[in-house]
Amino acid sequence: MLEEFSAVFHTYWTQFLFVLPRLLVAAVLLAVVWLASSRLRSFLTARLAAHSADPLLTNFLTQVGRWLLVLGGLLLALQIIGFSGVVGGLLGGLGLSAFLVGFAFKDIAENFLAGVILAFNRPFNVNDSIQVKDHMGRVMELNLRTTRIKTYDGKDIYVPNSVLLKESVTNFTRDGFIRQDFLVGIDYEADVPTVIEAISGQLRQEAEVLQTLPHEPFIIVHELATSTVNLKVFFWTESEEYRRGVLELRSRVMNRVKTVLMAADNVSLPADIVEMQFPKNLPELRVRVIDQAPASTPAA
Known part of the structure; x- marks a missing residue:
């Protein structure tokens, strides 16, 4: 039994020594391909960036080019080792393999194809x-x-x-411009044109609020509510930086409008009126006031 084990071991060792040079060559090839794929990514990024102003498309194409090179190096390494039958089978059964892999990794394949579409035509x-x-x-x-x-x-x-x-x-930013709006509720006794002019003056003081056609600001009577006349203020701004250029600007404009209206003598910002109705058969409610003031300290 020991002799059989020794013979088997000697056979495998001989085969390993025979394949060892190929394994070394394949390992060196894979290392070179991996380094070359990194260089290829940098090269493609530089060349594509020079001819395209679209960084998303450039990044996507460089990733695809890199992984195609790695896949080609892997197939060549298998060929060098002696797995030509495996490589031929992979290439020959590409149609069936693609079907099986696509079925097994449906989500991955779907997201990859979606990425290809988004790289060339996206919102x-x-x-x-x-x-x-x-x-x-x-x-x-x-x-x-x-x-x-x-x-x-x-x-x-x-x-x-x-x-x-x-x-x-x-x-929110593709067009380069975005419109914002907010409501202002004033009392019914206020002069609406005067209030609109006061709000327009505050809008003109903000440099980031656009004032030219077709992006000029405007104000309308939006609703006659229970206790207020609701005005709706519309204004445009550039949307390159959404958070700072839009959200913070809207906050500043609203604060300006609140300040100027609260300082006006003939304008108030009333709260909503709440009407309470009690059923006719409700018992009469009586309120008893108890004086809980502390008793005076007796004189000594």
């Missing part, structure tokens, strides 16, 4: 502020399977590409 660019479902933030990068979005509270959300392709995506 956003890098640094655009978008909202998809309940997620809102700035687009940072497009990967093979996901798109990374940085929320305004510092979170990184990786949204599957298929979701971006299927769901409605709201882009």
Whole structure:
């Protein structure tokens, strides 16, 4: 039995020594391919960036080029080791393999194909502020399977590409301009044209509020509510930086309007009127006031 084990071991050792040079060559080839793929990514990034102003498309194509080179190096390494039959079988059964892999990894394949479509035809660019479902933030990068979005509270959300392709995506910055609005409730005795002019004056004092056509601000009587006349203020601003250029500007404008209206003599900002009705058969309510003032200290 020992002789048989020794013979088997000697046979495998001989085969290993025969294959060892091929293994070394294949390992060196894979190392070279891996380094070359990193260099290729940098090269493609530089060349594509020079001919394209689209960083998302550039990043996506460089990733695809890199992984294609790695896959080609892996197949060549298998060929060098002597697994030519395996390589031929992989290439020959590509159709069946693609079907089986596509069925087994349906979500991955779906997200990859969605990424290809988004790379060439998509509703956003890098640094655009978008909202998809309940997620809102700035687009940072497009990967093979996901798109990374940085929320305004510092979170990184990786949204599957298929979701971006299927769901409605709201882009707040693609046009470069965005309109904001808010309500102001004034009392019925106030002179509406005077109030509108006062609010317009505050809008003109904000340099970031656009004043030219077709983005000039305007104010309308929106609603005659129970206790107030509700005015709706509309104004436009540039949306390159959504958080600072839109949200903070809206806050400043609202604070300006509140300050000037509260300082006016003939304008008030009344609260909602609440009417209370009691049933006729409700027993009479009586309020008893109890004096709980502390008793005076007796003189000594």
